[in-house]
Amino acid sequence: MATIETKNPYTNKSIKQYKMFSKSEVHTSLETADRAFQEWKLVSIKDRTKLLDNVAEILYQNIDTYSQLITDEMGKPISESKAEIEKCILLCDFYRKNAEDLLSDELIDTEAHESFISYDPLGVILAIMPWNYPFWQVMRFAIPTLTSGNTALLKHASNVTGCSLIIQDIFEKANYPKGCFQTLLVSHDQIETIIENDVVKAISLTGSETAGRKIAEIAGKNLKKTVLELGGNNACIVLEDANLDKYLDTMVKARMQNTGQSCIAAKRFIVVESIYEQFLNEFTAKVEALTIGDPSKKDTTIGVLARKDLADTLEEQVNKSIKKGAHVHFGNLKDQTYYQPTILTNVTPGMPVFDEETFGPVASIIKVKNKDEAYKMASNSKLGLGSMIFTKDIEDAKQHISLIEDGSFFINELVKSDPRLPFGGTKASGYGRELSREGILEFVNKKTIYINK
Structure with missing residues (x-):
């Protein structure tokens, strides 16, 4: 009998074992999801959104329990685990207030007596989700997908199986019909x-570029829509007029939050040479001051990586880069799942820490001559999830937005997702959007209605 075992990455102790589904159990789940869809799609949008209050209340009442589960299963510092649950509550609030308007028929002025676009749900949507934000990643898919009238199946990362089952339990306790949301x-x-x-009518994947290509290939053979949110190696451009006193903490957080395990983290710090030494010294001092330790303690800011193989992969990327000329300015100690916050300098294109996504607390610092070279260096990536720039000249930065092909461009702020704004990438970072209006319309049939008397 195949099983899944979850382990605490900080203590390396076993948490729980779970029996994996048999073929017949998978088949039953698919049938249940389809039957639930036939009823759920007929429920009014107004009545669907009412259930979001129930979800939010359950999250609020159990925030300590859910936060501890996140920390136990994947090592996130407990303060960040709580922030993750709080963000899920905000997500519920956004769609509760806005879903009815977002999904309403859109009238179009034509020669017809009446013409409009209606938004009908597609059916059963499969989500394949990662471990780094085990509640948020799922909820930002599930809330708009269910609210638009679809039903959902979740294949979560195995190391956060407890979280995946709790999320199903949340929707069931919130009075969603049986089968609306199921964990596989x-x-x-x-x-x-x-x-x-x-x-299965469509697939949403958040994961690696490799996983995205495989899922897209399978879905393409079967003519099924996909939304792919893949990796990133976001640039953080620091121009000579950047306000380091005000924004240096933001830049450190942009790299080190979730112990660096974030697709939208700043991985490449591109700094103009006139401010380079000051930035490097002050950035290093901030990194040195981070509190490392037990992720269950509220003052911890750096915990451990979610699995040992992830730490091994990061170490390999760093070592290959060092062989190519990168310099360890600070850190670079590894012990099992622990990876010390690390700063690399003399980083250039062609090194893994420049070209690839580094999933852990490693910051690559790149010196450039001027602003033009900074934008050119930031654009030198096969990935395109997001970029950030720090400067006092807002108007000049706005003139350069189109130079960066990423899915987002943040000025004087770290790249982050927000329920009110669309989120997704370009190039090898994937396609499609989550959140906001664009997210809730990804898994609907945009149906043209044309009526003459």
Whole structure:
């Protein structure tokens, strides 16, 4: 009998074992999701949104329990785990207030007596989600997807299986009909068969570029829509007029939050040479001051990586870069799942820490001559999730927005997701959008209605 075992990455102690689904159990889940859709799609949008209050209340009442589960399963500092649950509550509030308007028929003025666009749900949507934000990543898919009238199946990362089952429990306790949201305890080998099943109408994946290519290939063969939110190696441009006194803490957080395990983290700090030494010294002092330790303690800011193999991969990327000429300015100690916050200098294109996504607390610092070279260096990436720039000249920065092909461009702020704004990437960072109006319309049929008397 195949099982999943979750482990605490800080203590390396086993948390729980779970029995994986058999083929017949998967088949039953698919049938249940389809039956639930046939009823759920007929529920009014207004009545669907009412249930979001229930979800938010359950999250609020259990925030300590859910936060501790996140920290236990993937090592996130407990203060950040609580912030993750709080963000899920804000997500519920946004769609409760706005979903009815976002999904209302859109009248179009034509020669017809009446013409409009209606937004009908597609059916059963499969989500394949990562471990780094085990509640938020799922909720930002599930809340708009369910509210638009679809039902959902979740294949979560195995190391956060407890979180995945709790999320199903939340929707059931919130009075969603049985089968509206189900967790599948399956392996990656079973995913292709699930996607091929006629019940599944579309797939949402948040994960690596490699996983995205595989899922897109399977979905493409079966003519099914995908939304892919893949990796990033976001640039943080620091121009000579950047207000370091005001924004240096933001820049450190942009790299080190969630112990550096974020697709939208600043991985490449591109700094003009006139401010380079000051930035490097002050940035290093801030990193040195981070509180490292037990992620269950509220004052901890750096915990551990979620699995040992992730730390090993990061170490390999750093070592290959060092062989190519990168210099360790600070840190670079590893012990099992712990990876010390690390600062690398003399980083250039062609090194893994420049070209690839580094999933951990490693900051690459790149010196450039001027603003033009900074924008050119920031654009030198196959990935395109987001960029950030720090400068006092807002109007000049706005003139350069189109030079960066990423899915987002933040000025004097770290790249972050917000329920009110669309979130997603370009190039090898994927396609499609989550959140806001764009997110709730990803898994609907935009149906043209044309009426003459």
